[in-house]
Amino acid sequence: MAKTTTQYVCTECGWNGPKWYGRCPECGQWGTVEEFHEARPAAKSRTAAPGRTSRTQAQAVVGEGTVKPISEVGTESVARIPTGFGEFDRVLGGGIVPGSVVLVAGEPGIGKSTLLLETAGNVARTNPDGTVLYLSGEESQAQVRMRASRIDAVQDNLLLASTTDLATVLGLIAQEHPRLAIVDSAQTIVSQDVDGISGGSTQVREVASALIDTAKTLDIPIVLVGHVTKDGSIAGPRTLEHLVDVVCQFEGDTQTALRMLHAVKNRFGPTDEVGCFDMSGEGIEEVADPSGLFLSASQETVDGTCVTFTLDGHRSLPIELQALVTKSVLPTPRRAVNGVDGNRLAMLTAVLYRHGKVNLLANDVYVSTIAGASAKEPACDLAIVAALASAATGTPIARSTCAIGEISLTGQVRPVPQLTHRLNEAARLGFTRAVVPATRSGKRRGGSAPKGIELVEVTSLRDALDALGLTKRR
Structure with a gap:
């Protein structure tokens, strides 16, 4: 040792x-x-001391190098490997780059192993002449085979191995030379050359370094599964994220079937893309158009609801806010939220009372989103206030109307970034009216408003409530 x-x-x-x-x-x-x-390093692997290296050895070392002028380096594009999921490919920047190392992290039971096993089956199906190697350190071959049968990922050229020894993992990758190798997970693999327990800083760093060296040397893409700690950060030393080429976070609420894949780091593409997936009993299914997931299926107009549009990377997603206001029987009125920041709701309730003349301070207030969506972006403020005012006054907001804007403590409606991008998605989904912040210059950044949608520009909360028709019954 x-x-x-x-x-x-x-x-x-x-x-x-x-x-x-x-x-x-x-x-x-x-x-x-x-x-x-x-x-x-062992003594025999160390290089000779300076001044004692022979000229022949020096010439051999220089001959093995690949140093060349930057002007002579080719710029031909590398053929990426498609994963079989359009959403996964977009997050990666177009597919998996040969020789790269991708780290996919997420909470237990979120679906990391299912996503990667189905990806392995897709790659094996589209590359019948090559092999895909799936190395599991957490499950036996029989357990992996059962899941593969359930998600229809059984392929003759998909090879399975169950081991926790790093030398065995590296030997299998070098022997099979697969089209894609998946290691599940990095925290379960142990190197016999260093001390430390499985999953510790020493072992994780040694395992990651060895796998990265193998991927670069053999030009084989390797996907690592990473665990996360109780606060949501990736387990192991921070250098693990610096060493790999791509870091993806697989997130979602275990109570719902919606899963989101974010690229935290990507050397081969953007880091502001997001992929949407649906978890079912048959495996992971991509959701190319997630707009319908966050909107209520009912077309009936009811009070206490308002639709807004939020940004997740380059994708604009509609979110329906639902509010319920009831008379409180408690000394301290209750504030319950789901998908909304509780502190933000308390602030907006005070602003609504001070500048909108809608008193909810003595009422129980409940605010929620559809399908576990997150409405914590400041651009959702106007829709939250509109839903609260609609529930308090009993006045419904038309289903074809949306509200986008940030509200300040002074009751002003402030502009939000990439408003035109949000409005384009609203027009595509059939919205015909949008209450938005007024621009200072009168010209909208990013172009004019999309066709088929009427813009109602407001500067204050009171103007927004008037535009939404929420002041008639007050």
Whole structure:
């Protein structure tokens, strides 16, 4: 076994030093400094001392190098490997790049293994002449086979292996030379060359470094599954995210079937794209147009609802806000939210009372979104206030009307970024009227309003309530 030297590494920021601290000297986090044993190379693998290297050896080393002028480096594009999911390909920037290392992290039971196993089946199906290697350190081959049968991912050229030994993993990848290799997960693989428990900083760093070196040397793309901690961050040292090429977060509410895939880091594409998936008993299904997931199926006009449009990367998504206002029998009225920031709701309730003359301070207020959508963007303020005023006055808002805008503490309706992009999606879904913030210059950034939709520009909360018809019954 190779000799090791002991260091202490912060799992949050990557700081390292020879002494343990309860609080990281770099980032100030408590309890993040862990012991790290760095393996030293064997004596026979070390290079000769300077001045003792022969000219023949030096010429051999230079001959093996690939140094060339940048003007002579080719710019031909690399053929990406499609995953079989258009949503996954868009998040990755067009597919998996050969020789890259992709880290997919998410909470337990969110569907990481199911997504990647179905991806392995898709790649194996579209590449019958090659193989796809699925290495599981958490489940046996029989367990993986059962899931593959359920999601229709059984292919003759999809190879399964169940092991936790790093040397075995590297040997299988080098032996099979697959079209794609998936390791599930990085925290379960153990190297016998270094000390440390499975999933610790020492083991995770050693495993990641070895897999990255193999991917670059053999030009084989490797997808790693990563665990997350209780606060949602990726488990293991922070350097794991710096080493890999792509970091994706697979998120979603376990109570709903909607799943979102975000690219936190991407060396080969944008990091503001999001992929939508639907979790079902037959596996993962992509949702190319998620607009219908966040809107109520009923076309009946009822009070207490308002639709807005939020941005998730380059994609504009409609969100329906629902509000319920009841008379409180408690000394302190209740404020319950789902998909909305509770502190933001308290602020908007006070602004609605002060500048909109709608008193909800003594009422129980409940605000929720459809299908677990998140309406925490400031651009959703106007729709939240409109839903509250609609529920309080008993005045419904037309189903063809949407509201987009941020509300300040002074009762002003402030502009939001990429408004034209939101309005284009609203027009595509059939909305004919939109209450939006007024621009200072009178010209809208990003172009004119889309055809088929009427814009009602407002500058204050009172003007917005009047435009939505929520002041008639007050």
